[in-house]
Amino acid sequence: MDRVVEIFKKIYLIFFLLFFFENANSQVIQKTLSYKKYNVSFVKKMTCVFGKTVNEKDIIQVGLTKKGLFFYEEPFELNKKFNSVSKKVFFVKKNWLGDYELKITDRKNEISKITIDFKNKKAILRKNDGKFNSERCY
Amino acid sequence: MVKLFKYTLCVLILITSSLKAETSKEFNTDPNSAFSFAPAPGSEAQKFLKTIGLKEGYNDPKNNNGSTIYVAIGEGSATANNNSQTIHDARYNAYRRALLQAKSKYVQFLGVEISTSMENIVKENTMPEPEQIVERAVKKTTGNVSEFEKIKKLINLKLDQALKKEGYNKDDPKEKKQEVIKKVLASNEFKSTTRVAAQAALAGFQTFTTFEQSNAGDKVFITVVGVWSNKLNELANAIKAKDFNNIPAGTPKKPIAEQIPNDPGVLIGTFGAKMYVNENGEREVVAFGHASPLKEGRRDLLNNACKQSEIKAKADITLFVNENVYYTSELSERDISQDLQVNGKEQYTSFQGKKFDEKIKSIGQLNDASFETVDTKVVPGNSVFAASDCISIVKWSPSGERARTGMKNQTGQKNNNTFSGNNQKMNSRQGGSGSRDF
Numbered sequence: 256m257d258r259v260v261e262i263f264k265k266i267y268l269i270f271f272l273l274f275f276f277e278n279a280n281s282q283v284i285q286k287t288l289s290y291k292k293y294n295v296s297f298v299k300k301m302t303c304v305f306g307k308t309v310n311e312k313d314i315i316q317v318g319l320t321k322k323g324l325f326f327y328e329e330p331f332e333l334n335k336k337f338n339s340v341s342k343k344v345f346f347v348k349k350n351w352l353g354d355y356e357l358k359i360t361d362r363k364n365e366i367s368k369i370t371i372d373f374k375n376k377k378a379i380l381r382k383n384d385g386k387f388n389s390e391r392c393y
Numbered sequence: 394m395v396k397l398f399k400y401t402l403c404v405l406i407l408i409t410s411s412l413k414a415e416t417s418k419e420f421n422t423d424p425n426s427a428f429s430f431a432p433a434p435g436s437e438a439q440k441f442l443k444t445i446g447l448k449e450g451y452n453d454p455k456n457n458n459g460s461t462i463y464v465a466i467g468e469g470s471a472t473a474n475n476n477s478q479t480i481h482d483a484r485y486n487a488y489r490r491a492l493l494q495a496k497s498k499y500v501q502f503l504g505v506e507i508s509t510s511m512e513n514i515v516k517e518n519t520m521p522e523p524e525q526i527v528e529r530a531v532k533k534t535t536g537n538v539s540e541f542e543k544i545k546k547l548i549n550l551k552l553d554q555a556l557k558k559e560g561y562n563k564d565d566p567k568e569k570k571q572e573v574i575k576k577v578l579a580s581n582e583f584k585s586t587t588r589v590a591a592q593a594a595l596a597g598f599q600t601f602t603t604f605e606q607s608n609a610g611d612k613v614f615i616t617v618v619g620v621w622s623n624k625l626n627e628l629a630n631a632i633k634a635k636d637f638n639n640i641p642a643g644t645p646k647k648p649i650a651e652q653i654p655n656d657p658g659v660l661i662g663t664f665g666a667k668m669y670v671n672e673n674g675e676r677e678v679v680a681f682g683h684a685s686p687l688k689e690g691r692r693d694l695l696n697n698a699c700k701q702s703e704i705k706a707k708a709d710i711t712l713f714v715n716e717n718v719y720y721t722s723e724l725s726e727r728d729i730s731q732d733l734q735v736n737g738k739e740q741y742t743s744f745q746g747k748k749f750d751e752k753i754k755s756i757g758q759l760n761d762a763s764f765e766t767v768d769t770k771v772v773p774g775n776s777v778f779a780a781s782d783c784i785s786i787v788k789w790s791p792s793g794e795r796a797r798t799g800m801k802n803q804t805g806q807k808n809n810n811t812f813s814g815n816n817q818k819m820n821s822r823q824g825g826s827g828s829r830d831f
């Protein structure tokens with residue numbers, strides 16, 4: 256009788272451990288939160304690299320579409336708040352110099368501003384950790 | 394009392410005026426004193442376009458004798474220094490890079506597909522070290538030591554197989570094993586991606602002119618003004634279809650040989666395929682290829698360079714006639730936070746990063762076409778560039794095509810390759826531009 260109990264104990268233990276490792280404590284949740292597709296034509300498009308430190312760079316890609324929309328991650332209207340797919344809020348306006356001023360409020364409510372000069376291929380990035388001139392725009 | 398009032402008033406005025414002065418100094422809003430312009434890349438090209446009444450981008454047919462014109466500016470820099478023997482190949486590649494960039498602008502003007510997505514990946518793993526789990530569980534269920542060892546071995550074997558999938562190897566050093574477990578402890582990754590993709594078949598996109606900057610000690614920087622028009626498109630399509638009756642006629646000009654830049658300073662900076670109108674009002678495509686010899690002073694190596702420059706010129710005509718341009722870019726943003734257990738202590742780390750990939754690809758094809766070598770010129774090494782530059786000028790013309798058709802069954806055709814040296818000194822400047830009858 257004891258022998259049978261021992262065998263059942265072993266079987267129980269093996270099943271318990273296998274179940275434990277496969278399900279109990281490890282989990283990966285992968286969610287595709289949103290996805291959007293657009294068909295646009297660019298009148299102007301610019302990619303700028305900002306050197307925040309020697310090792311840290313920031314890259315932005317901005318543009319103007321044929322329909323007069325501004326492009327940053329997604330095409331959107333000027334002078335109007337836009338909620339992006341990446342859960343940021345964009346607002347862009349044209350200043351009196353002809354440059355575009357883009358305000359980005361990210362998911363953590365941190366604000367950054369980018370001034371874009373398409374004509375002279377320059378941009379300025381202002382973030383809470385400082386002001387950075389574009390190293391190069393192309 | 395009056396004196397005291399006057400004194401107080403004076404003091405107040407003084408304080409106010411000094412404050413005002415400081416305020417105006419601090420918040421100077423006069424825009425003219427705060428900004429100035431520095432020369433930007435492509436500004437020479439912009440100036441040039443202004444002088445001929447065109448602008449970068451779409452140009453209305455109303456202002457251009459009914460011709461739809463699109464102008465794009467691209468920039469590229471040479472990878473070799475001016476004193477390098479391969480400088481002219483590097484300059485030519487810089488030109489190609491710049492032209493490709495200009496073409497990618499045009500392709501994106503025609504239409505792109507943008508997809509933007511957002512993902513959140515959460516990983517949690519509060520699992521302790523596997524060995525500890527086994528020991529704890531086995532000790533609970535069995536008191537017998539030998540049985541305990543047997544079961545532990547069996548379970549460990551099962552565990553090892555399962556954990557191997559996670560990158561865990563039991564034979565690894567303890568630190569490495571802990572690293573693997575550390576990685577899956579807890580992480581929250583936010584990822585957003587923007588993809589831009591465009592593809593278009595181009596016919597009739599040509600190099601209008603090039604600008605070359607070469608400051609002492611700096612690498613050569615080339616700006617290309619590329620142009621596409623409906624007339625150029627018709628010409629390219631006619632070459633492709635071998636239907637020469639549909640090529641729009643132009644205003645007769647001088648013979649092509651007389652229109653080609655004769656100044657070595659201009660010729661050295663003239664690249665790629667351009668449309669010219671000949672003395673009969675026929676449109677021809679003339680291309681300028683460049684290559685430098687492997688070594689100076691060797692006629693055989695110079696000859697090889699000239700062969701290469703001829704191939705490059707022919708390739709440029711091919712790309713003018715029939716080309717497919719593909720553009721893709723992907724900008725990914727990642728925001729990752731991780732909870733780690735390092736030496737028994739919990740640690741929190743986070744990082745934000747961006748990744749950008751851009752690819753422009755172009756493929757050209759032209760079957761059964763006839764090219765004529767107009768001229769081959771050599772600009773020897775000078776104070777600006779150490780190496781000689783062999784420039785091959787190749788053209789496609791309707792008359793050449795007609796002659797070829799007539800001679801198709803004949804053999805023993807003559808190659809009119811010519812070779813002439815040039816000892817003039819070179820200055821970097823604007824390259825030649827073809828006909829302006831777009």
